Amino acid sequence: MDRRQKKTRDAIFRAFIYLLSQKDFEHITVGNITDLADVGRATFYAHFETKDFLLKELCAELFCHIFDSMGKTNGHTHIFECDAPDSVFLHLFLHLQKNDNNILELLSCRNNGLFLEYFKKNLLKLAEDQLHLFESPKNKSVPRDFLVNHVASTFTETVRWWLDNGKKESPETITEYFLAVL
Amino acid sequence: MDRRQKKTRDAIFRAFIYLLSQKDFEHITVGNITDLADVGRATFYAHFETKDFLLKELCAELFCHIFDSMGKTNGHTHIFECDAPDSVFLHLFLHLQKNDNNILELLSCRNNGLFLEYFKKNLLKLAEDQLHLFESPKNKSVPRDFLVNHVASTFTETVRWWLDNGKKESPETITEYFLAVL
DNA sequence: ATTATACCGAACAATATGTTTTGTATCTTA
């Protein structure tokens, strides 16, 4: 990739992330981003179709970053390194905790549910493929569809709660809570 | 309330609801609404500060409509007619099923999570006050905060799943599923 | 060194927002 492209791309992402810490996604304009990134507005449109695509790419990057560090993604299916169901969740919380810059918070906090929406949608895909890893320990007499959705929802909403409350609990503790109600 | 006010207010709501069935909330403009409602654009702003306030009022109306039909709201606390925990949920699903016009679907379906966000937020308030009605039958060794959030989340996400899948299950069945995983 | 291309700056039309003004119609109430 052209060095110039990477530079402006990064600048746009940096500006976007900063702006997300200042205001809601809806109130950020393309002009805001390009001013801060110090690139022409036309350049933005050369890189991203719309603001929403920029967001989507950021979410995808964050999502991949989290899951790549705990397994390999071959094509469309993700192969986890750990096999024990509960250790999958613990690892997820561990990786969610140590996200360096606060991108995770910016995309998930009180007003912006953006990333978590993306998160759940993709978690759902994973859970459909590998329910055995995500499955609740208890036997539930409900349709598989419903159960898959429930596991993905409960995990996502637990993450949301955890983040909204300032990540006070340790990954171990929050995993414990999660498994207790699952 | 002035008869004229009520007329335009209703016209705006009607137009808004129709437009929600045609496109996403974000792509609806004030002009769209006032054109369809056949009122001046300035009139819109005399009634609603912004588009978002209109949405909020519609959500509030729908929420109240659902909960008023199964109890009384005194000030800020809601008193349910039924006392058995599980019958509260069944009644909720029953009331959610029989919403006449499809407002519920419009505000909750795949693309618009708008109402369900509002729904969860207010359900949370109710659950905090009257956890005994919403509590899971099982004893969970998790903090009260977490449990309250979990119950509200699980219910909301069950509703979302139910609506997204076309409300195929009867209220009784979906209540059963919900209680099975709670 | 040459060729390709990423970028800038500026301009562009099109659309949306939110406010203001003036005149008219309709309501309330006394």
Place this chain on the structure above:
DNA sequence: TAAGATACAAAACATATTGTTCGGTATAAT
């Protein structure tokens, strides 16, 4: 029913944002 209040329409307004296009310049790859 008459008088005063007010909700509304129509139109104009300044401002902001979007998405595209253009020629010129700088910086890449080879």
